[in-house]
Amino acid sequence: xAAPLLIGAGAGFSGDRxxxxxxxxxxxxxxxxxxxxxxxxxxxxxxxxxxxxxxxxPEAGYEPLLPDLLAPVLGECLEHGIRIVSNFGAANPPxxxxxILALARELGLRAPRIAIVRGDDLSSPAHRAMLREAxxxxxxxxxxxxxxxxxxxxxxxxxxxxxxxIVVAGRVADxxxxxxxxxxxxxxxxxxxTRLARATMAGHLLECGAxxxxxYFADPGMKDVPDVHEPGFPIxxxxxxxxxxxxxxxxxxxxxxxxxxxxxLLYEVHDPAAYLTPDVxxxxxxxxxxxxxxxxxxxxxxxxxxxxxxxxVNVCFEDGWLAEGEISYAGRGAEARARLAGxxxxxxxxxxxxxxxxxxxxxxxxADDAGRMKERIEPGDxxxxxxxxxxxxxxxxxxxxxxxxxxxxxxxxPAGGGGVRTSVRARLDTLSCFVPREAVPxxxxxxx
Amino acid sequence: xxxxxRAVPLYRLAHGxxxxxxxxxxxxxIAYRPGDFALLVAQVTEARxxxxxxxxxxxxxxxxxxxxxxxxxxxxxxxxxxxxxxSLNLDSHGKSLAFLLLDxxxxxxxxxxx
Numbered sequence: 001x002a003a004p005l006l007i008g009a010g011a012g013f014s015g016d017r018x019x020x021x022x023x024x025x026x027x028x029x030x031x032x033x034x035x036x037x038x039x040x041x042x043x044x045x046x047x048x049x050x051x052x053x054x055x056x057x058p059e060a061g062y063e064p065l066l067p068d069l070l071a072p073v074l075g076e077c078l079e080h081g082i083r084i085v086s087n088f089g090a091a092n093p094p095x096x097x098x099x100i101l102a103l104a105r106e107l108g109l110r111a112p113r114i115a116i117v118r119g120d121d122l123s124s125p126a127h128r129a130m131l132r133e134a135x136x137x138x139x140x141x142x143x144x145x146x147x148x149x150x151x152x153x154x155x156x157x158x159x160x161x162x163x164x165x166i167v168v169a170g171r172v173a174d175x176x177x178x179x180x181x182x183x184x185x186x187x188x189x190x191x192x193x194t195r196l197a198r199a200t201m202a203g204h205l206l207e208c209g210a211x212x213x214x215x216y217f218a219d220p221g222m223k224d225v226p227d228v229h230e231p232g233f234p235i236x237x238x239x240x241x242x243x244x245x246x247x248x249x250x251x252x253x254x255x256x257x258x259x260x261x262x263x264x265l266l267y268e269v270h271d272p273a274a275y276l277t278p279d280v281x282x283x284x285x286x287x288x289x290x291x292x293x294x295x296x297x298x299x300x301x302x303x304x305x306x307x308x309x310x311x312x313v314n315v316c317f318e319d320g321w322l323a324e325g326e327i328s329y330a331g332r333g334a335e336a337r338a339r340l341a342g343x344x345x346x347x348x349x350x351x352x353x354x355x356x357x358x359x360x361x362x363x364x365x366x367a368d369d370a371g372r373m374k375e376r377i378e379p380g381d382x383x384x385x386x387x388x389x390x391x392x393x394x395x396x397x398x399x400x401x402x403x404x405x406x407x408x409x410x411x412x413x414p415a416g417g418g419g420v421r422t423s424v425r426a427r428l429d430t431l432s433c434f435v436p437r438e439a440v441p442x443x444x445x446x447x448x
Numbered sequence: 449x450x451x452x453x454r455a456v457p458l459y460r461l462a463h464g465x466x467x468x469x470x471x472x473x474x475x476x477x478i479a480y481r482p483g484d485f486a487l488l489v490a491q492v493t494e495a496r497x498x499x500x501x502x503x504x505x506x507x508x509x510x511x512x513x514x515x516x517x518x519x520x521x522x523x524x525x526x527x528x529x530x531x532x533x534x535s536l537n538l539d540s541h542g543k544s545l546a547f548l549l550l551d552x553x554x555x556x557x558x559x560x561x562x
Contacts (some may be wrong), residue, residue: 045533216465223463259463259478262517266476268467270523272512288516301516322536356536365539366548369529372503390536429533432470 005185006035007178007202008235008249010086011069012209014041018068020209020233023249025073027235029080030250034185036160037077038177039069039086040207047171048316048428050091051123051146061092062168067103074100075109078165085156085177089168091146093117096168097447115159117169119442122147122313122435131315134433142317145428149311149440152278154190156180159444167444171314173277178203182238190279197282197304198242200275204282205246205264205299209233212246212264214254227253247296256295265289265299274305276312278437281305310434319429320392321399323353325406325422326360328386329414335362337414338385344413345389348405352398353391360386386419392427400424453555461554462488464546471531473542475549478519485518491554497522500552501545504529522549 008028010021021037028035041063054061063069066088077084089096097114104111122131123146131147132139148171157180159167167180182188182199190196205212212234214225225231232252236244248256265284269275273285283303292298325345329337342357349355357371358364362382367373389406393399403422410420461484464476477492479485498509504527512521528542529535 219463222459259480262478262519263463263465263476265517266467266474266478266514266519266521267465268469268474269521270469270472270474271510272514272521285512285514286516287514316533319533358538360538365537365544367537368504369536376503388538390538392536427533430470430531 002186002240003034004237004239005182006031006033006235006237007181007206008035008037009040009206009209009233010037010073011039011041012207012211013043014046014063014065016041016209018065019072021069021073023252024233024235025076025082027249028082029076036083036085036181037073038206039084039088040174040177042087042090042171044314044316044430045428047090047148048146051316054091059095059098062090062096062099063088066096066099070100070103071107074104075107078109078112083160083164083181084166085181086167087169087172087177089116089170091121091170093168093170094447100166100168101447112165113163114166114168114447115162115164115444116447117155117159117167117172117442117444119155119440120148120151120169120171122149122440130435130439131313131433134313134435135315135431138431139315144315144317146316147313149313149435150278151311151440151442152176153179153183155442155444157183160184162446164446173279174207175200175203175277176279178206178236179279182242186240191306193280193304193306195242195304196280198244198302199238200277200280200282201265201284201287201299201302202236202238202244204275205261206234206236208264208267210254211267212260213248213256214260217260217263223259225253225255229253243298243300245292245296245298256297258289258291258297261289261297261299276308278307278311280307309437311437311440313433313435315431315433316428317431319427320394321396321424322390322392322427323399323402323422323424324388324390325403325420326386326388327406327409327413327417328419329417330384331416332383334385335359335380335382337416338387339379340414341387341409341417342389344409345402345405349391349402353393353402355402356390358388360388364388396424452558454558455553456556457550458492458552458554459550462550464550466543466546468528468532468541471526471528473524473527473545475522475524475546476519477522477549478517482518485515487554487556488520489513492520492552496552497524497549500549501527
C-alpha cells in the first residue's frame with residue numbers, strides 16, 4: 001500500500017496571509033513523507049477582476065500576490081520535492097507560470113517544471129453559442145467580463161504524473177486542488193467515487209486555510225483559540241483509501257478540534273448527501289469526526305456517488321455602479337441624529353436612487369436592503385452610531401449623487417456629524433449556468 | 449411539556465458558521481454537547497428559522513440533519529438581496545448571519561439539568 005500523502009494549505013483565499021505557508025512547508029519537509037502544497041486564491045469576483053486586468057495588460061490577470069505567496073517557500077519546496085498546486089493562475093495561467101520562472105531566477109533557484117492547466121476559460125467568442133444556450137436571452141444584454149467553468153482534478157493529476165513540480169490552474173473547483181495530487185500519488189481512477197469523495201472532503205477542509213485550524217472560529221468565552229493571532233495552516237494526511245487526518249503546521253497557534261472541523265466541513269455545503277464537484281458527488285450525511293491526537297482530527301464515513309454530467313459555469317459582467325457614504329454621530333442623541341441624517345439623504349435622492357440606510361452600532365449587517373428590519377426596531381439612544389447610505393445605478397453620475405449628499409451632511413445635516421467617507425465603484429455581477437461536461441475539454445501543457 | 453423550562457439563547461447551546469453561494473445562504477448549527485442535539489432538533493425547526501430571517505423574505509428553508517456530528521445544516525434561499533455582487537449590505541456574503549440564527553431562544557427543561 002502506498003504511503004499516505006501530506007497536503008498542506010498555503011492560502012485559503014485571495015488576500016490571505018503570505019507568511020502562512022512557511023511553517024506548513026517546514027512541517028511537510030520535517031515529516032519526510034510525500035507531500036504537496038496547495039494555494040486556493042480564487043473567488044467569483046476575484047476571477048472577474050483578473051480577467052479585466054488581463055485585458056488592459058496581457059501579462060496581468062493572475063493572483064497579484066503570487067510572488068509574495070511563493071517567494072518564502074519556493075526554494076524549500078523544490079529542495080524537498082514538495083509539489084505546488086494552485087488556482088493562482090486565475091485568468092492568465094501562462095503569465096503566472098512566466099512570473100514563477102522569473103521569481104525562481106530572482107531567488108537564484110533552478111527553473112521548476114511548471115504545468116499550465118487549460119480549459120476553464122469560456123470567455124472567447126468560440127464559446128458564445130454554448131453560453132447563450134445555457135443562459136438564454138439574458139446573455140445578450142450583458143457585457144461579459146469573465147466566463148469560467150469549474151473544472152476538476154484530472155488535468156492536475158495528469159500534469160503531476162507527467163512530472164510537473166508546480167501546477168498552475170485557473171478556475172478549478174477548490175477541493176480539486178487536493179484531489180488532483182491524491183489521484184496522482186495513489187494512482188486512483190477517475191471513477192473511484194469513494195476515494196475521490198473522501199479526498200474531496202479533505203480538500204474541502206483545506207480550501208479555506210485557517211478556517212479549519214481556529215481561524216474564523218474564535219468567540220471569546222465560548223470558543224477560545226490559543227495564539228489566535230498566528231493560527232497554523234492545515235495539513236491533511238490522505239491515505240490510500242482516501243480517508244484523512246487533519247492537523248496543523250508545527251510550532252504555530254490555532255487549534256484543530258472536533259468543533260473547528262465540523263464548522264468547516266459544513267461550510268458552503270447545501271445537501272450534505274450531495275456535495276457537488278466536477279470530480280464526484282460527495283456524501284457526508286454519515287460522516288464522523290474523531291480526535292486521534294491533540295490538534296489532529298480524523299474524518300471518516302464519507303461516501304461517493306458518480307460525478308455530475310454537467311459543469312457549473314460562472315459568467316461575470318459589469319453591472320453599473322455602487323455608491324456608499326458614511327458619517328458618524330456620537331454622544332447624547334447620537335442615534336436620533338444618525339437616523340435623521342439617513343432620512344435627509346433618502347429624501348434628497350427620492351425618485352432618483354433607492355437608498356439603503358444602515359445605522360452601524362444599532363442595526364446594519366443583519367438588516368435587509370428594503371429596510372424592513374430597521375423599521376421593526378424601536379429607536380433607542382445608542383451613543384456612537386455611524387450612518388451608512390448605499391445605492392446602485394447604471395449611470396455613474398447618478399450614483400455619485402449619493403456620495404455628494406452624504407458629504408453635504410457636514411454643513412447641512414444634523415449636529416455633530418463627522419468622519420465622512422464615500423466611495424463609488426464599478427459593480428460586478430454573476431450569472432451561473434451548467435454546460436455539458438464534454439463541451440469543456442481540459443488539458444495541461446508544460447511551460448517553456 | 450409539563451416540566452418547567454427556562455429560555456436559553458441557542459448561542460449558549462450551539463455554534464455555527466455561515467456559507468454563501470449566489471443568493472443562497474447556509475448556516476450550520478452544531479451542538480456544543482451531544483446531549484443537547486435532540487433538544488435542538490425539536491426546537492430549531494425550518495419554520496422557526498424562516499421566522500428569524502423573515503425580514504429577508506426567504507423563499508425556502510431546508511434543514512438537513514447530521515446526527516453523527518450532532519449538527520444540522522440550514523439552507524436558506526434568496527436571503528442575500530441578490531448575493532455577494534448584488535447586495536447593498538456591507539456584509540454582502542451574509543457571513544454574520546449564523547449569529548442571527550443563534551439569537552433564537554430555546555426552552556430548556558429545568559428539572560433534568562445535567
